[in-house]
Amino acid sequence: MVPAFSGTAKNPAVEHNPAEFFYRPQDAWAGDFIPLYANGEFQLFYLHDWRNESAHGEGMPWYRISTADFVHIKEHGEVLKRGSELEQDLYVFTGSAIQAQDGFHIFYTGENPHLGKQGKPEQAIMHAVSTDLQTWTKLSEQTLFAPTDKYEKNDWRDPFVFWNPETSEYNMLVAARQKEGIPRRCGLTALCSSKDLVKWQVREPFYAPGIYRAHECPDLFKMGDWWYLLFSDDADRRRTRYRMSRSLQGPWITPSRDDLDECAFYAAKSASDGKYRFLFGWNPTRSGAKDKGDWDWGGNLVVHELFQERDGRLGVKIPKSVAGAFTKTVPLSFESGSGKVQYSNGVLQLDARETFVAIAAGAQPRLCRINATAKFERGTKEFGLMFRTSRDFDNSYYVRIESQNNRLVFDMWPRDKPNVPQMAELERPLDLSGSDTVNMTVLIDGNKGVAYINNSIAMNFRAYDLPDGNWGFFATDGVVTFSNIEITTL
Numbered sequence: 001m002v003p004a005f006s007g008t009a010k011n012p013a014v015e016h017n018p019a020e021f022f023y024r025p026q027d028a029w030a031g032d033f034i035p036l037y038a039n040g041e042f043q044l045f046y047l048h049d050w051r052n053e054s055a056h057g058e059g060m061p062w063y064r065i066s067t068a069d070f071v072h073i074k075e076h077g078e079v080l081k082r083g084s085e086l087e088q089d090l091y092v093f094t095g096s097a098i099q100a101q102d103g104f105h106i107f108y109t110g111e112n113p114h115l116g117k118q119g120k121p122e123q124a125i126m127h128a129v130s131t132d133l134q135t136w137t138k139l140s141e142q143t144l145f146a147p148t149d150k151y152e153k154n155d156w157r158d159p160f161v162f163w164n165p166e167t168s169e170y171n172m173l174v175a176a177r178q179k180e181g182i183p184r185r186c187g188l189t190a191l192c193s194s195k196d197l198v199k200w201q202v203r204e205p206f207y208a209p210g211i212y213r214a215h216e217c218p219d220l221f222k223m224g225d226w227w228y229l230l231f232s233d234d235a236d237r238r239r240t241r242y243r244m245s246r247s248l249q250g251p252w253i254t255p256s257r258d259d260l261d262e263c264a265f266y267a268a269k270s271a272s273d274g275k276y277r278f279l280f281g282w283n284p285t286r287s288g289a290k291d292k293g294d295w296d297w298g299g300n301l302v303v304h305e306l307f308q309e310r311d312g313r314l315g316v317k318i319p320k321s322v323a324g325a326f327t328k329t330v331p332l333s334f335e336s337g338s339g340k341v342q343y344s345n346g347v348l349q350l351d352a353r354e355t356f357v358a359i360a361a362g363a364q365p366r367l368c369r370i371n372a373t374a375k376f377e378r379g380t381k382e383f384g385l386m387f388r389t390s391r392d393f394d395n396s397y398y399v400r401i402e403s404q405n406n407r408l409v410f411d412m413w414p415r416d417k418p419n420v421p422q423m424a425e426l427e428r429p430l431d432l433s434g435s436d437t438v439n440m441t442v443l444i445d446g447n448k449g450v451a452y453i454n455n456s457i458a459m460n461f462r463a464y465d466l467p468d469g470n471w472g473f474f475a476t477d478g479v480v481t482f483s484n485i486e487i488t489t490l
Contacts, residue, residue, distance in 0.1 A: 013066070013074040021367055021445040021490070022283060022300035023073050025063065029298040032217055033280040034062075035271035036097040038104070041066045042271060043133055044280060045079065045097055045106070049298045059083070059090040062108070064133065069321035070278075070303045079136055080106065080128060085114050088124050088143060094158040094217050094267065095125075100170075103131040105197055107172065109157040110143065121145050122154040125174065127197070144192070147202050151190065152177040160218045160269075161197070166248060170194045173206055173218040175231070184235055187214040207243065207252055212236055219269045223277065226312045230260075232267050237425070238295070240268040240281060244312055255313045257457075263295060263425045264460035265302060265450075278319060279304040283448050283460045291423065291465045292416040302450055304458055315456040318441055326369040326488040333362035334472075338393055348482040350383070352475040358386065358393045364471035365489050367445050372473070373484040374438045376403055380478020385442055385451075388469040397463050398474070399442055399451045403432050408453055410461040428459045 024030050031047030048063040050056040059082035066074045083089040088110035095108030106128045116122030125144040128136040146156035155177040164171045176190040188208035192200040206229075207215070213235035220229050227248055232240045239259040243252035260268060260279060268281030283300045286293035304316040334343045339357030342349045350357040364387050376383055382402045389396035398411040400422070410426035430453060432438070441452040450460045473482050 013076050015072070015074055020300060020448075021071075021443075022302055022448055023065065024300045025075070029285065029296075030282055030301055031060075031298040032094040032267040033269060033282065033301060034095060034097055034106075035269055035278075035280045036099065036104075037271050037273050038099055038133065041068045042070075042273070042278070042280075043097070044301070046301075047093065047298070048078070051298075058085070060092055062092050062106075069325075070319055071321055071325045076134060079130075079134060080108065080138075083110070083112070085112070088112055088115065088140070089126055089138075090114070093123075096160045096162075096269075098161055098163075100163070100197065103129055104133055105129055105161070106136065107159040107161050109159070111157070116154055121156070123156045125156065125159045125172070125200075142198060144200055146176060148179075150179065150202070152179055152186075155214070156190075158217045160220060162220055164193075164248070167193070170197055172200060173220060173229075175214055175216050175218060176205075177214065178208070178210075181210060184213045185210050187212040187233065189215045189218050189229065189231060207250070209252075217267045217269055221270055221272070221277065223306075223308050224312070226308070228314065230268065230270065234266070238263040238266060240266065240279075242314060244314075257313070257429050260304070260306075260314065260316055260458075262428060262459050262461075264462060265458070268304075270306060276319075277306045279306050279316060283450070283462065286462050286464065289447070289464050291412060291463065293464075300445075300448055302460055309456075316452075316458045317455040318443070318450075318452045318458075322443075323369065323441070326490060328489045330362070330365060330368065330487045330489060332485060332487070334359055335362075336360045336391065336470075337472075346483060346485065348473060348485060350473060350475040350480050350482075352380075352383075352478055352480070354477060356474065356476045358389075358472060358474040360386075360389060360391075360393075360470040360472040361485075361487070362470060364388060364444070364469060365487075367489055368443075368471075369488050370440070370442045370444070370471065371484060371486045371488075372440050372482050374401070374440065374473075375481045375483070376401075376436055376438070376475075377479040378436065379404075380480060381476045383475040383478070383480040384473070385440060385471070386474050387442075387444060387471040388463065388466040389472060390466075390469055393474075395466055396469070397466060399440070399459075401430065401432075401438055401440075401453075403478075406430055406432055408451065408457065408459055410451070410459060412463070412466065426459065426461055428453075428457050430454075430457060 034045040062080035091111040093109035172192040191206035215231035337359035340351035411422040
């Protein structure tokens with residue numbers, strides 16, 4: 001059993017006064033979040049990116065925030081300073097934080113491209129310790145480099161450290177790459193072990209399927225009888241994936257839907273308060289603040305709740321504290337529509353047989369939560385939620401359920417490329433076999449948002465080009481009834 005630290009964190013904290021619901025630091029952006037539950041709150045370390053080297057210099061530090069409910073955020077400022085051009089950790093990149101022995105430990109990636117140009121390892125695993133979560137001492141003498149007889153020396157990052165009760169030792173998972181093989185499929189999860197968190201031995205790979213370019217930001221936890229291994233890959237449809245096994249020795253099963261969100265949610269890692277487990281990732285911005293822009297690195301914090309399906313697969317849903325923060329009801333106003341629409345006693349029916357039908361429900365607030373239950377007749381082609389919709393219904397964003405294709409899609413019109421079936425990359429598989437009902441919850445916070453479907457899957461998105469408009473519902477080639485319709489704000 002891991003010895004526990006009983007101290008209390010003593011550090012300055014500033015209540016974050018957000019301009020945005022999904023957290024990001026003022027005048028900067030948040031990269032990978034490293035969660036730790038301690039002192040009754042989630043302590044979230046993150047990579048702080050100013051995106052302004054001329055003003056702030058080269059390199060990247062870690063900052064810390066804390067929260068009990070993912071709504072109210074306290075900022076604690078910088079905790080791991082970046083090194084100089086001559087030091088290994090010019091960029092303090094991703095790692096993990098644990099509470100063990102006599103305090104807190106952070107294992108992190110030290111990256112310095114200047115050292116790489118000198119033929120030295122560009123990446124290494126580094127260690128820091130603290131007794132209060134705020135003041136950290138780096139132990140540079142314990143820097144761990146990749147064993148170059150096995151792995152690429154410049155791909156040795158994102159350490160995840162945990163106590164292994166089966167072997168009574170600490171294990172460390174590392175994102176590494178084989179030296180030989182197909183370049184874009186050499187990624188693996190390496191394994192190291194230690195008795196004291198100081199001396200580490202490199203073991204045989206923990207998981208090396210030979211599929212992905214990298215297994216970034218590994219994370220591991222047990223829920224019920226299953227172990228879950230999480231990792232992120234930015235080369236194959238960029239997303240956070242997971243594997244499941246009943247043993248730490250494997251085999252690691254790939255579930256039918258092995259990703260936990262789309263490409264607008266990356267580098268996700270998990271933490272539990274002892275009762276519930278949550279997934280912490282970031283919704284990336286898009287270059288030029290345009291819908292057609294490339295996905296950037298870093299953005300805003302988004303938190304999902306993780307849960308276990310009956311067959312052991314993982315599902316994600318909106319955290320109760322997040323959903324419960326939206327308490328002010330906005331009146332519905334079904335005044336303008338196109339096609340056959342009926343609204344009575346809180347139930348809205350769209351008869352779109354052989355056509356398209358849409359109805360506006362009023363002006364869409366900048367920040368809101370929209371709930372609805374959709375029941376569709378078999379054979380209906382598609383239906384869902386519209387937002388930032390023009391009065392003539394020609395311009396709009398869509399959270400679209402394609403019942404015949406068993407998928408969820410985020411889309412818009414007009415598109416930059418009208419001949420593609422939807423906005424590129426933003427789709428999720430949605431098994432509707434044996435069901436005619438879909439529960440929808442959509443959070444919209446300015447130019448970003450997330451859709452939760454059937455309390456099981458999630459899809460983040462960004463929406464820049466249409467700044468305002470109405471919200472409402474639509475259906476194509478079928479009949480859909482919407483009930484439990486509600487729109488709320490903070």
